[in-house]
Amino acid sequence: MQKCNNCNTPFNWRIIFKSFWWIYKPIECDTCGTEHKITLFGRSTIAAMSILPIWIFGYILSPTDNIFVLAGIGLLMGIIDFLLSPYIVRYKKMNKYT
Ligand SMILES: [Zn+2]
Known part of the structure; x- marks a missing residue:
């Protein structure tokens, strides 16, 4: 999980996820305020x-020909990935002077 580059406070899942919804809005550290x-x-x-x-x-596994089942599974996997993504993505400290 991502930590603050300045003070090492771990960001929680909810904060990162919320940033996604706001089109990758910068995250502000609760402890030191670094963006x-x-x-x-x-x-x-x-x-x-x-x-x-x-x-x-x-396209590769094609477990069934039923397009609805495929779409359902694809969507489910997409959602799972999306929920896991806050653990994978990385943020970097923002330089306020650029
Ligand atoms: Zn911090």
Whole structure:
């Protein structure tokens, strides 16, 4: 899990997740107030994680021909990935002078 780059306070899941909903809004540390911005790599990770499972399941594994079952499983995997993504993405300390 991501920690504050300045004081090492761990950010909780809820705060990071909320940042996603606000289109990667910078996270502010509760303890020292340092702002953190999501890295480009972090954004790419989220994008890859939401697309990859659906793609793998639909095109490679193809467990069933039923498009509704496939869509359902793909969506479920997408949601699980999305819920896990706050553990994977990385934020970096924001430079206020740039
Ligand atoms: Zn801090």
